[in-house]
Amino acid sequence: MSGDVTVISGPSGVGKGTIVRALASAYPQVWVSISATTRPPRPGEQDGREYYFVSDAEFDELVATDGLLEWAQVHGAARYGTPLAPVLAAVDADRRVLLEIELQGSRQVRRRLPGARYVFIAPPDAETLLARLRGRGTESEEQVRRRLQTAQTELAAAGEFDHVVVNDELAASVAELVELLGL
Ligand code: 5GP
Secondary structure (H helix, E strand, O other): OOOOEEEEEOOOOOOHHHHHHHHHHHOOOEEEOOEEEOOOOOOOOOEOOOEEEOOHHHHHHHHHOOOEEEEEEOOOOOEEEEEHHHHHHHHHOOOEEEEEOOHHHHHHHHHHOOOOEEEEEEOOOHHHHHHHHHHOOOOOHHHHHHHHHHHHHHHHOHHHOOEEEEOOOHHHHHHHHHHHHOO
16 A cells, blocks of 8 residues: 555644644545544544444454554553555545554554654643643543553654654644645
8 A cells, every 4th residue: 555644643632633633624635534442432522523433342343354554552441443444445545644543553554554654743841741631621530640651651752753743833733744744
């Protein structure tokens, strides 16, 4: 599989979802993969929009049938994965494919698609990230603690990526990505 694929990674709470959504709404040629996950929907989330919310058995089936480009267990809890067929279809349709996934998944994609573009979204500083992780308000203290732990591991891996975008301000981060993708 060749085509134009960009993997966007970075710690949870860094704002990568917002950046990706802003980019996709401004550029119709951009196609954002919708992941499958075993975590339950948060208030306001819709099946097939933010994620495909699946059962453990359904996720097992996706893994067993090689239906995922990559997958990972996140924060020691739910599993998340990128359905392969829609990515292949988007590449075939010459779309600019964006995968917004965490570190372990991006490493798997790099093994399968070494020619893809790998972008790390970093927080301006650790305090901002902490505030954002807490600010979401939908997680328990224990969940926030786990997210912070994962975030530390992820921050340490920024050097593995081709590009690092420091998300100080949304518009500036989107503009940087527009440049990187040559949109
Ligand atoms: P959340 O539960 O906050 O929506 O996402 C938690 C983490 O899972 C985020 O860091 C997000 O980037 C990551 N994630 C979402 N979808 C996928 C996926 O398909 N694969 C992998 N490896 N990570 C994903």
